[in-house]
Amino acid sequence: MSFPKPPLHVVIAAPRGFCAGVDRAIKIVEVALDRYGPPVYVRHEIVHNRFVVDRLRGMGAVFVEELDDVPDGRPVIFSAHGVPKVVPAAAQARGLEYVDATCPLVSKVHRQAQRLVEAGKHILFIGHAGHPEVIGTFGQVPEGGMTLVETVEDAERIEVSNEENLSFLTQTTLSVDDTAEIVGTLQRRFPSIRAPRGEDICYATSNRQAAVKGIAARCERMLVIGAPNSSNSLRLAEVAERLGTPSRLIQRATDIDWDWLGTPATVGVTAGASAPELLVREVMGALSERFEVTEEEEAHVNEDMVFKLPRELVA
Template sequence: MKTSRKKLTIAAPRGFCAGVDRAVRIVEVALEKFGVPVYVRHEIVHNKTVVDGLAAQGAIFVDELDDVPTDAPVVFSAHGVARAVVDEAERRNMIAVDATCPLVTKVHIETRRHADNHRHILLIGHAGHPEVEGTMGQVNPDEVTLIETVDDARHVTPPEGVDLAFATQTTLSVDDTAEIISVLQFRFPDISGPRGEDICYATTNRQKAVKDIAGAVDLMLVIGAENSSNSKRLVEVAKLAGVKAAFLIADKDAIDWSLIDEADHIGLSAGASAPETLVEDVVAALRQRYQIDVSEHGKIRETVNFKLPAILAS
């Protein structure tokens, strides 16, 4: 018998963004157009449920181009790839389909433009993340320096005698990035920035939605993968916004029910690469154990839609 009653507030927007939705559709359409198998270099997006679902349809996920037969189609992940990867695929005459999020491509273009204008780029991002590796790979290694923290921004020593520019990974914390940019602009008043905001609209919207409910809930659950930058940032944002506890969970099976038992009001969100089915599964699991009063909070409605690459046109 369900004796415990709890409130559940679900953040909106949440889950799939336009770039992730496009990347998943690219793999699905490529499978329809080229047949099985279609190879995908790295995880198409950072979510095991999505990757496993596409693998069941015939996608084969590999680490490098060397793992792809030359006559087989290969999809580049939503995080983007270095120019060397694109050049190698062209050299081998491979059927390459680029699923890079258009907002990441925008950062790539900005980065190359700065290098063409002989500016040294300070890239704000997390070392080892595929998006950062792809962006840094747009230019020569001596043309870009990675900035991960405010401390890095305070102590970075760029090459002497060159103009500077900054760019950012698209999935960072809005507030943390603003602080780093402020330090860089204070130290280097003439530094050039992007023509528009590098952090994508979906990242910004999801962080705002979490901030808006964080102060009212006892516990915030964020659905997403451990290697998902934007999902981990949502957990951080929730904690900074005042929630007592916030945790990243992969799916309903990762819920720590002892934490739920102690909470009266639970907040729920999902990273940009987490499908809505995972949210529905968590809500269903909560309903099985408790009496749940469910509401959704957030007025922003996202209508962005990105076209598929021309190579997939019928």
Template sequence: MTDAVSDSAAGDAPPDRRARPQLTILLAGPRGFCAGVDRAILIVEKALEKFGAPVYVRHEIVHNRFVVESLEAKGAVFVKEVEDAPVDRPIVFSAHGVPKSVPDEARQRNMIYVDATCPLVSKVHREVERHHAQGRTIVLVGHAGHPEVEGTMGQLPPGSILLVEKPADVETLEVAPGAPLAYATQTTLSVDEAEASISALKRRFPDIAGPKQEDICYATTNRQASMRAVARRSDAVLVLGAPNSSNSNRLVDVAKDEGVDNALLIQRAAEIDWSRLRGVATLGLSAGASAPEVLVDEVIEACRARFDVTVEEEVTAVETIEFKLPRALVV
């Protein structure tokens, strides 16, 4: 390797093409958009077609600024709460799911609303409702403050769901003696992270009930598996995703678990710290479930300006799942 790689992403001219070092980019497959994200974005686009602009969206439809800004350019307006939208315009709820109080408020205001909650998140909502109806207290494994966790906990009355973020939290969990329990998980957790907390729950509460099928979604599992395969062959890893994207952050964690300390989360190619790639021969590249493929292409092109690039793909699964649109938007 030469020192031709620039030390920052800010304004340094690319090196002379004759001096460019070799770089293999190892693409993780699958990567990027999942079926739930595809569906959520399409819901906003179809709502704009049906109702015209503006269409309001409570919170980011998915955790990606590029996607949000693209929808804003088409006429979507993103707001924090239902009350921030006018009553005479439709509102869409994000893919992460919302507490029951949110559609209740929309109904009270006589608003048209469309729920873009991912069907796999809705599955978790139905599970916790079922366990609650059977008299169980639910333990939710997830990250405090994440919108999906807030949405799931908001399906039931306060106190019906207890949150644990890590195995150590299980040991301090306070439940009534003999109380029947069930657990559920956030869909975007690290597979290993979730399993450690679930194992701790089962050790302390052997009779705890679980979901009929695991809650971590297929897309999260597949992207983490492909990242493991890529990381084992890589000197450094870049993951495209938002800082508040749980599944994107977990991909970075997976890479580091596989021994790649030089694993970074970026939102765009402009954020690449090129000094971190000096001496790197193989760069692993993936994208969280909310990051579009155009951003992957952007990173590859930025690398081509500085390296002699060869692109390979490490495919560990092929995804064919599609989710139907809400009936209100089907023409």
């Protein structure tokens, strides 16, 4: 005897999933594989998503952590998160052909950092220690040119030698609310601190967080599809939690904790900027096996950003 499935209304946030920088980085690997033939080497995960990385690995991409792991004569791609200056310099010294897949919005932060240091400014960089984007940005300027600020507590405690000579920049994938609080603290303590010309937190990160805020109050649970090392995905789960909606970060449908999910009336679903829409549909399929699902997409803004491929791949 089969029992009827309980009803479940799923509210899917939009925008979600791939951003323009991630889409560009993945295409760079695909085009490079087509142009050079496998294997093509990629320094660090091209984007923080295991499904994406495994698919590209199956096409012939080889992911390594250091340039030393790339054999002579094979092309290498630098990940979307950006790399320190010494990495392309080392590739050139070895005569390696390389393609830089750094997101253009991260590259913009790199250029700002270089200009500020050249102008004699000391940079307070808001970000997460150890994240590849932070490592890459610090690697654009001489040692000592930047100081990392991770929390409001850091912003309250930090001591500087010249308060009139400060500027700040931020990682592109941070919590909008946390960053605003840290910036407010820095501006209170150092009124003359120079802000970046434009918002460093990227449009995709801001839009995805705003979309979660738009649906969280209606949902009893929130499923965020993304990798545990994906900064922007982690922030989406935090945003929902802070609004009182229990949230879980999952990589695939198989990661759903059904006991934790229970039998809610309404569940929210979103995906970090490195997660493909295919995984959203996979999660919806898993929910449909256990529930009588009705599906609603709630759009926050429409995204139409597209980044061009590097010239060396389209020439």
